[in-house]
Amino acid sequence: MPYSNLAVTLYQDPDAALGEYLEMSLSGIAARTPGMELTSYVAEARENKKTASGLLIAAGAVLLLFFTICASMINNALSARIRAGKREIGTLRAVGASGKVITRSYRWQLLSTFAWGTAAGMALQLGICGWLLWKGADSGYAFSVPLWQPLLFVTLLFGICLLNVNSKVGAVFKDSIVENIREL
Numbered sequence: 001m002p003y004s005n006l007a008v009t010l011y012q013d014p015d016a017a018l019g020e021y022l023e024m025s026l027s028g029i030a031a032r033t034p035g036m037e038l039t040s041y042v043a044e045a046r047e048n049k050k051t052a053s054g055l056l057i058a059a060g061a062v063l064l065l066f067f068t069i070c071a072s073m074i075n076n077a078l079s080a081r082i083r084a085g086k087r088e089i090g091t092l093r094a095v096g097a098s099g100k101v102i103t104r105s106y107r108w109q110l111l112s113t114f115a116w117g118t119a120a121g122m123a124l125q126l127g128i129c130g131w132l133l134w135k136g137a138d139s140g141y142a143f144s145v146p147l148w149q150p151l152l153f154v155t156l157l158f159g160i161c162l163l164n165v166n167s168k169v170g171a172v173f174k175d176s177i178v179e180n181i182r183e184l
Contacts (some may be wrong), residue, residue, distance in 0.1 A: 010042075019042055063076065063153075067156070067157065070148070075160075075164045076105065077113075078113075078161065079168050081106075082165070082168045082169060083168075089176075089180055091180075091181060093177045093180065107162065114157075121150065126145065133145075
């Protein structure tokens, strides 16, 4: 036949028996034509799949590490702020401020921290992605700006930090007003 190329594409990874059968059948076809050779990409596709899953696991580990570091830093900063403000919390309680008002104050501080951090991070991300798009415009690679992934990251982080703020302020309210005011 006057073909220069023959390709067989499989929709799924063949098992060992099917792979051997295909290899043998296609080798027989290639052997009948002088100058033909058989190239199988099954092993390469398996290796690429294994590499991609390894990279995905590594990226997940790095993401979890950064998530933990961010949560730890934000929670430590707010916990220190609450610990240092025990006297002020006791004074506010003594003059009649409710627990909801004081808790809301710390929630607003948390929200302010997240709003500024998210705005700065998204601006930096969009700047870097814009630069990458500009640099890779002539390379032909498709590149999209990730938006929902960072927002999901921030939302989860905010939820964890909000739980921490609520528990830390709640722990301060368990002490009496006098104990909070005496706090050094």
